[in-house]
Structures are given as structure tokens and as C-alpha cells.
């Protein structure tokens with residue numbers, strides 16, 4: 001793999017208020033890279049700086065060619081538009097032809113067919129469903145066959161069926177070797193689609209890595225529930241913390257599961273408490289992401 005984008009110490013303010021506080025990351029050619037974060041984390045601002053649509057105060061953004069030399073953006077990127085970007089009375093085919101003309105490419109309808117829009121050619125933009133609009137925006141971003149595609153919350157507002165359909169299209173783009181940068185606040189979406197994820201909060205990157213790398217980083221705690229006949233709260237535990245009793249179970253939290261289990265079972269045995277059942281719940285990546293988003297960043 002070769003480096004296609006390098007962002008170093010990106011700082012951006014709006015009206016004197018800094019909203020990106022030194023963002024740094026790299027993207028390899030062919031990767032699907034996600035900026036993940038809750039509303040206001042700085043995802044769109046970062047993407048817009050990369051797209052050349054917004055100025056930034058300091059730091060650097062560099063795109064690289066196949067041979068590793070620096071290159072201008074020029075025709076290399078495709079940007080998925082926001083939903084308000086097209087006039088309501090333009091038809092699908094008119095919009096497509098307009099974008100082909102602007103990019104000096106032939107309007108051969110192949111892309112429209114590939115994204116299931118061929119039977120909607122003469123439908124006005126305002127009468128398209130959200131999913132159809134998103135697909136059209138994706139097609140318009142792809143007319144000039146860009147190397148890098150920017151998608152800002154590509155499936156926001158879509159129903160499950162629409163999300164699945166768009167995920168399939170994004171996966172096809174990935175297979176065709178395109179580099180994709182997307183902003184999302186949907187943990188499940190990025191886990192499914194992306195090679196690497198940068199988790200943003202308050203204009204900083206908190207974690208960066210592949211989903212496989214991030215899962216252990218996030219899922220370091222587990223909840224242990226032990227079913228007993230009587231409530232029996234254990235104090236002074238070395239490897240877990242008592243949380244609550246609920247529905248016949250004592251709940252504990254631990255980040256060292258095997259040690260905690262051994263210690264708990266030993267204590268229950270020593271105190272003649274019969275353990276009737278054991279349940280272990282690992283927090284999902286999504287739960288941990290939400291937890292992280294609420295924590296203070298250093």
C-alpha cells in the first residue's frame with residue numbers, strides 16, 4: 001500500500017474559536033477511512049478542509065501520487081453533495097449530464113445503471129426519496145472517476161434497507177480500489193465498511209486504528225453477573241467492583257475477567273453462597289464509543 005494523504009497538526013477556527021485542535025492522520029491508497037464522532041466533533045470541518053472547501057490556520061494536508069510525489073487535488077477527488085445542493089426541479093438525467101459536462105466526460109448512463117437510477121432518469125430531484133438522492137449524489141461524485149471519494153454521513157436519514165443498499169455500493173467502490181474518506185456517527189456502519197477509524201471528539205482525535213485494534217482498546221471491561229439465592233455483596237475485591245443486585249443476580253464490573261471470576265467464585269464458596277448461574281456481558285463497541293464520547297478528553 002502507498003500513502004495517498006497525510007494530514008499533520010491541522011488547526012481550524014470559526015470566528016476566532018478553534019474547533020480543530022491539531023488533527024493528524026494518514027490514509028493509504030485503497031483504504032476506507034472513517035472520521036467517527038458525535039455531532040459537533042469536527043468531522044465535516046476536517047473533511048471540508050481536506051476537500052479544499054475551507055481554509056485552515058495551520059498544519060498541512062498533502063496528497064501523494066502513485067510514485068510518492070506530492071500532488072495537487074485537481075481531478076483526483078469526488079465529493080458527495082449535501083442534500084440541499086441541487087435545485088428541486090432538476091431531473092436525475094439533467095443533473096448527471098450537467099456534472100458530466102462540467103467534468104468533460106461522456107454521459108453514458110453506465111453509472112446511473114450501476115446505482116439503480118436508470119429508471120428514474122426523468123424524475124425531478126425534489127420527488128426522489130432520501131435514499132435515491134443519496135445514490136444520485138454518489139453518482140455525481142463519481143462521474144470523473146476520482147481516486148479519492150469523500151462521503152459525509154452517507155447514510156444519515158436512510159431506513160435500514162436504504163442503508164444496506166448504500167453500504168453495498170460503498171463496498172463495491174472499495175473493491176474497485178477507490179480510496180474513501182467518510183464521516184459518520186454510526187459505529188456499526190464504520191465497523192462494517194472501514195479499514196481504519198479515527199475517533200474524534202471536540203476537535204481532537206482520541207483513537208485511531210483498525211476496527212480490530214479499536215475493539216480491545218475500547219472493550220476492556222466486562223460485566224459479570226452471578227445468580228445466587230440470597231443477595232451477597234462482596235467488599236474489598238481486588239479484581240472487580242460490585243455494581244448492583246438485580247433479578248436474583250449480583251453484578252460486578254471488571255477489566256481482568258479471569259482473575260475477577262476466580263476471586264468471586266472463591267469468595268462465594270468460602271461464604272457458602274451457592275452460585276446458580278454466571279453471565280458475562282462485554283460492552284459492545286457502540287456502547288463503549290458512546291461512553292468515550294461522554295468522557296473528558298485529556
Ligand SMILES: Nc1ncnc2c1ncn2[C@@H]1O[C@H](COP(=O)(O)OP(=O)(O)OP(=O)(O)O)[C@@H](O)[C@H]1O
Pocket residue numbers: 014015019037038039040041042043044045046183185
Ligand atoms: N460555519 C460555521 N461557523 C461557526 N462554527 C461552526 C461552523 N461549522 C461548524 N461549526 C462548529 O464547529 C464544530 C465542529 O463542527 P462540525 O460540523 O465539523 O462537526 P461534525 O462532527 O461534522 O458534526 P455533525 O455530525 O453534527 O455534522 C462545532 O462546534 C460546530 O458548532
